[in-house]
Amino acid sequence: MITRRTALTLLASVALPSITFAEAPYFATDVRLGNLPPLPERLPRNPRVIDMPALGRTTGRYSGSMRMLISGQRDIRLIPIYSYARLVGYDADLKLVTDLLASFEAVDDRIYTLRLREGHRWSDGSPFTAEDFRYCWDDMMNNAELYRGGPPVDLIADGKVVEFSVIDPLTVRYTFASPMPDFLPKLAAPLPLILFVPQAYMKQFHASYQTPEKLAELVEVNRVDDWQSLHAKMVRSIRPENPDLPTLEAWRPRTAPPAEQFVFERNPYFHRVDQIGQQLPYFDRIVLSVASAEIIPAKTATGESDLQANGISFPDYTLMKQAEKQHPLKVSLWRRTQGSSVSLLPNLNCNDEVWRKLFQDVRMRRALSVAINRKELNKVNFFGLGRESADTVLPESQLYRPEYASAWAQYDPDLANALLDELGLAERGGGNIRILPDGRQAGIVVETSGESNLEVDVLELIADHMRDVGIAIYIRSTQRDVFRSRAMGGEVQMAVWQGLDNAVPTADMSPDGLAPTSSDQLQWPVWGTWYMSGETAGKAPDLPEAVQLIDLLQQWRKSTTTEQRTEIWAQMLTLWADQVFSIGTVNSAPQPIVRAARMRNVPEDALYGFTPTSFLGAYMPDTFYNARE
Incomplete structure (x- = not known):
């Protein structure tokens, strides 16, 4: 990556010689009637050229609609994640490449100069220039009526807000007081740091x-x-509910909620072309149909989706493979990038004083972890194809160590019983369930978003394991937004979710998932809010080990070499594993990817996860297309 006193410059893809740009038939009538300029006038002067053969892909043809299924209108947020137009982004090899940017220069991880593509336009035809960055900085982030706490914490280093400057109409610069090594990765994130509107x-x-x-x-x-x-x-823009809001993504929304079907159509000013001059995306439209989470697998198996990953999980694989014989479908298995397919997250900020005190005691978290029979979970739910592990990085990551995966992940009910007795929970009541210090039974309500059958299946087995050591588990399904709101309010005792979002990191990727940094982290949402808000909301962590993780994260942010970052990652991963802040079960479980049999350029084998691949985004769905039947 970048080291002290050095500069890194990354240039955009260079246009191949003698390209003749080819107009998409979808816009031919609008161009002929004068409603749209011809393609050469809509593209940047230096569009991003995607050389399909060089990527091992076939040059596509324009196709009609790509159908997908979603479980609710909130899931329209998947389209800008799949489209994955970013200033810089990760490619299929998890290397940073320029996308919206023509080039950038980074000096000492501190001074970032970003240069835009000349002639680049928003989907409504308005110019994409430095003015879009200036407005975001001056009129939004530094307007106290819009950003009461000032610019976001991601633009603050060493307590000092970044200096922003416009160099020229196509160039802006961000100068931090100290190194900000995760600035570029945050621009490449599935939910990126917003610098322009x-x-x-x-x-x-x-x-x-x-x-x-x-x-x-x-x-x-x-x-x-x-x-x-x-x-x-x-x-x-993260949830594209305003069809009038211009976008730089491959597809623009055409439907305002509420609706049962959402249509996204190709962006006439999209900045990518293939090597023969065809403007991407190949698909003209994406059509999202709302269906209840329970029936998405069945609808997918009957061919009602052309590309589906959301709403299906490994237990659906057998159904999908059987459907291949009856419908024109193709099923692939990608590798999930989460630290655990299913994790238990004890809420260290819950309102219940007794449970909060217990969850903040590492002995409780360790006891719950070693009470779980992960081998049984793997065999029953993943046909033994997963890896029994704590919630940690995967062997595919250069940061992996076997001791992280094995820490407090052994099946040892005797140890669990001893730890619970040591905590003062030795007394048992009806059903052999332990008695809490206030006289209640030791029953934990574990809440889910109600969107994954896998979570419920795993929880039912875990409930049996916990009952064997005197802990009762009750499963409660809640709608996702309500679920998160309840967690923020301290009403959730324990949540079930996936493990670490990015379990295939490099040392130059931020370890912020290991520390309380976000309200989305369900094991400490109040502490995460405190950090995320720049210490203006929530509460500061008061658990020494959580404070230590934040301190280490701050050290990582000030680091200037990959070697320093590797050491800090190791310290954080060691502490994370020992403290069991997230109780992992099984990782490396396959993720079914179901597509129409005639769809091309969808990888057969790939990584699947929110971070760093943005689900499908790193594999460029704008290059997917339908072969002729």
Whole structure:
């Protein structure tokens, strides 16, 4: 990566010589009628050229609609993750490459100069320039009415806010007071650090650019309380609910919620082309149909989806393979990148004082972990194809050590009983369940988002294991947004979720998943909020080991060499494994990827996870297409 006193410059893909750009038939009529400029005028002067043969892929043809299934309208957020247009992004080999950027220069992990592609445009045809970055910085992040706490913590180093400057209409610079080695990885994330917005569109919703009368009218029409809420609603790109918001992604939303079907159509100004000049994506539309989570596997098996990973898991593999014989489907198995397919997350911030004290005692977490028979879970739920392990990095990562995987992951009910007795829970009541210090039975309500049959299947087995050591487990399914809200409010005792999002990291990727840094971390959401908010919300962690993880993370952020970062990762992984903040079960479980049999350029073998591959994003779904039947 970048070391002290050095600079790294990464250039964009260079356009191949003598390309003749080919117009997509989808836009031919609009071009002929003058509603759209011809393709050469819509592309940047230096578009990103994707050389299909060089990637081991076939040059595609324009195709119609790609159908997918989602379990609710919130899942429309998958499309910008799949499309994965980023300033810089990870390729299939997990190397950073320029995408929206023409080039960048990074000096000492501290000074980042970003250069845009000349002539690049948003999906509505407005220019994508440094002004979009300036507006985001000056008029949003440094506007106290929109960002009450000031710029996000990701733009603060050593307590000092980054210095932003516009060099020219296509070049911006971010200068940090000290090294910020995860700046580029955050730009490449599935939910990236937002540095720019389409200012030409957004100014109409901003008090500095719009009349009070018009703002009041827009507030009323959009059913919000004030112009700040209006601006926040209209600018939201992570969940693309505003079809009028310009985008740089491959597909733009055409449907506003509520709806049972959401249509995304190709972006006429998308910046990628293949090596023969065809503008990507190959698919003209993505159509998302809402179905209940329980029937997504069945609908997929009957051919109602052309590409499906969301909503299906390994237990559905047998059904999918049988469906291959009856429907034109193809099923592949990718490798999941999570530290655990299913993890138990004791909420160290829960409101219940008795359970909070117990969960913050490492003996409790260790006891719960060694009470689990992971071999049985693997055999029953994964046909023995997974790896019994704590929640940690995978062997595919250069940071892996066997002791991380084995830490407190052995099946040892005798040790679990001894640890629970030592905690003062020796007394038992009805059903041989232990008695808490306040006289209640030791029953833990484990909450799920209700979207995964695998989670429930695993939990049912774990409930048997826990009962053997005197702990009762009760399973409660809750809608995802309610589930997270309850966790933030301290109402969730224990959650079930996947393990570490990125279990295939390099030392130059941030270890922030190992420390309390986000409200999404269900084992310590209040502490995570404190960090994420720049110490303006939530509560500071008061558990020494959690504080130590944050201190180590801060050391990583100030590091300047890969060697330093490797050592810090090792310390954090060792502490994480010993403290069992996340109780892992089985990892490396295969993820079924189901596609129409005639769909091409979908990898047969790949990594699948939120981070770092952005699910399908690193494999460029804009290059997928249907072969002729």
